Amino acid sequence: MNVWNERLSTWHAERKRTASRLIKMVALFCVWLALVMLARPVVAQERTAKPNFVIVFADDLGYSDIGCFGAKQIRTPNLDQMAQEGMRLTHFYAQTVCGPSRAALMTGCYPLRTAKRANDQKSVHPFLHSKEITIAEVLKDQGYATGCFGKWDLAGHKQAGYDVSLMPNRQGFDEYFGTPSSNDSIVNLVQNDKVVEPKADMATLTQRFTNHALSFIREHKDEPFFVYLPHTMPHIRLAASKDFAGKSSRGLYGDVVEELDDNVGRILKLLTELDLQDETYVIFTSDNGPWYLDGHARLSKQRDKGGSHGGDADPLRGHKTSSWEGGVRVPTVVWAPGRVEAGTTSSKMAATIDLLPTLARLAGGEQPSDRIIDGNDISDLIHGKQSAVTRDTFYYYVHTQLMAVRKGRWKLHLQRSQNTMKNWDVFQKQADVVDLSSAKLFDLESDPGEQSDLAAKHPAVVKELSELAESARRDIGDFDRIGEGARFFDPQPRRTDIRKP
Template identity: 40%
Template sequence: MFAIRISAFSVIIVTTLFSLIGSVNFGGQSSLYADSVGRPNFVIIFTDDQGYGDLGCFGSTTIKTPHIDKMASEGRRFTSFMVASPVCTPSRAALMTGCYPKRVGMHHHVLFPQSTIGLNPDEVTIADHLRGLGYATACYGKWHLGHHPETLPRQNGFDEYFGIPYSNDMNHPDNKGKPRIPSDQLWTDQSTAINQWNAPLILNETIVELPADQRTITRRYTDHAVDFIKTHQDEPFFVYLAHSMPHIPLYVPADAYDPNPENAYTCVIEHIDAEVGRVMTTIKELNLSDNTYVIFTSDNGPWLQFKNHGGSAGPLREGKGTTFEGGQRVPCVMWGPGRIPAGSQCNELMGTIDMLPTIAALTNSTLSPDRKIDGMDLSALVTGETTESPRREFIHYTSHGDLEGIRQGKWKLLVKRRKKANNHASGDKKVSPETLTTIMLFDLAADVGEQRNLAKEHPEIVEKLRKRMIELDSEIEAGARPTWKMPSKPNADKKAPN
């Protein structure tokens, strides 16, 4: 084990929310508020590529998740909880900033070890806001919002960071020399498999392990989270626990391992559940339950192509990488005894994009009106004070940031544009734009699995929704803010002399 300075890192996320008390005006930059005593704590536990159907409390009959199920029985399930993108980087940008990824320039798919951009530190994250209120803040796991020192968690509101800076299947420094896909053989031989991916494990901005031993990474993230909670139990804290898995490749420690590769995904989810249990036990043993919000959710749907290395979307259509419900509707459980009604369920529209303004409201603080965001204050929905969500619409963007649909109430419109190459097999190259477009309209209240296309039956609804989604997207594009970009090296564009 050794330490290296590095310019490219990633983080994994676990999400849990807690409610805050106090009053402050927050205007873009953190401003310490003196009276932080009594404010609720927040823990966000964020998994990677976990499907809607991968928890017992969301219908799984094969994966046992007793600790998360207990969270649900003591808290609230959100069954229509959305992420703003069906892939990692843009989804995480939305969680942190309360913005559609396009507004903060983080919508063009995922970042890689060779990427030269990241989340602009000028953006206000959940951690920025809470640290401005006097919170201790920590990020453990997958960041994936920029791996250069200027864009890592400590430049975005967190006091400390420990994790793999991007996806756990990416290699330092240039993403070369890795297996194309994980395999049953690599699961069976975990000791050899840990050297197949050269993912860096970093502490703050320094590599402390290369390659990271991913067999124990879920537990080590949790170790840090538990220690942080114990250390800061007498002051308000925010822990962002972003697990690297069940994104492939899959690993677990020896005491959670089943050598049968058919059970690989199950092993990983059940191990994550056990580690969630450790966090919950710590909160309860420290008598912090009445002053803590915990939120458990995922960054996008399951990576279905990997079969026993991937999860399940349950009753939803498709998975990761798509704008169907299986790609963007994720399981969500929120826990906060005395604040969130126990054993309750909310079927109203809500999403990670709403977490920043909701947390601000729970802390009785305000966000700067000068910085436009897309999230909404849904704190009354979290606490059960209202049964109807003020969020009535939600835009769907593809994994590469292209506008593809909108949900409004029970109606969901998708306008999918096919690649021209797929339509020229007959040799006819004069294909109209309409021929290259598939329009789908679903009634999610009656058809959550998106099996019945009602576009031809309701052309007026199609037209109304299509017009609205273009209108919303145009406003976001007009108000988009720049990402951070790595400065060009002097003379980088000049050719070397002959």
């Protein structure tokens, strides 16, 4: 009996020890699980509250030069997939030429409103004043790492002798690798403030700019980042790497665009590999419409077997430097899985000037409040909200001259006795170079090619849009007047370029 009691006592003691150990293990597991559950929401909040942004800015890409916008001879599987997984914006506007388009994107303003170094409006490509506030500066204030990799064109339209004080590192970007201006003849590569490679091989540029963007994303994957990737292509001089040269049925131009597409795919692939696809907005667009070569002797030497002109803007009329739709309406895709509904298309009006206020809001910040910003927040639009309020008006400036105004479906080309960009007509078809003795009205919904003038049939619409144009002239300015809302920070005379009407 004593033996039995002793065994029973031992069994009870062992059972208690085992239970105690199990309780401790369960308690430790619960503590560990609680810590994990507490940590995970914090990380998620930190990473989703400040989404990442990547803007890929092509140069002189036509409206229908990618598959999801109608290209037949150019293969763009990555951009097409991006559109299938995101949203196409089919009425998205830039500006008519490189430098002003970049100023508009960076500041959220019509270029004629923004301040220039020494108040200089004579230069078509602006010296964007250091007191202007860029997207990069807005996002830096929200804790973003900021990187620019590619063409800048806001410190002087030249490869040497540009204003170093206006380069990306002085305009809100932590890192820069790219070129000061266009690749018209040569490209000097600059890293931050230092020229690191004069006369670089243009066939390597698309890949090298993307390589730097990818490295920046890897380095800053655990914090919010903004990547601005303004490519030099397909601006001339055209060049494609050996992996793409001669591969497109659209000639050299097609080769260049297909290489751009491949490098967009590299960005999307890396974001997916790093599990950042649900936390990142990628926006692909162009700085203006395509160039047309036939009227320009020097540029015509770059014609390829695929056609007599560069890109295509079909079904739109016009090319780069013009206020026809083909000069300013650009192919645009927004990709943000889980945030932007897949396979959607919006025909509502939007523009590059809308990106600053949009990214500011998405980042949890605000657009500058001490100055006029022309852009609108389009975050509700790209998120597919039926209640989204979008712009209903857009002003078409060609350098300093107001050429047209759009409201809703209607676009009015203004009467003009002179064109201050006359010497830039070489980028356009001769049939599109017209002086207007009277205003012309087009219905862009039924006539995107701007062929049928309806001014005589709709005088009330002409009057309404003419009044809008006059309000823009008063506020922003025109070739013959200074706008009341135009900004000047330097003591030099304001607008020495003013011409008599």
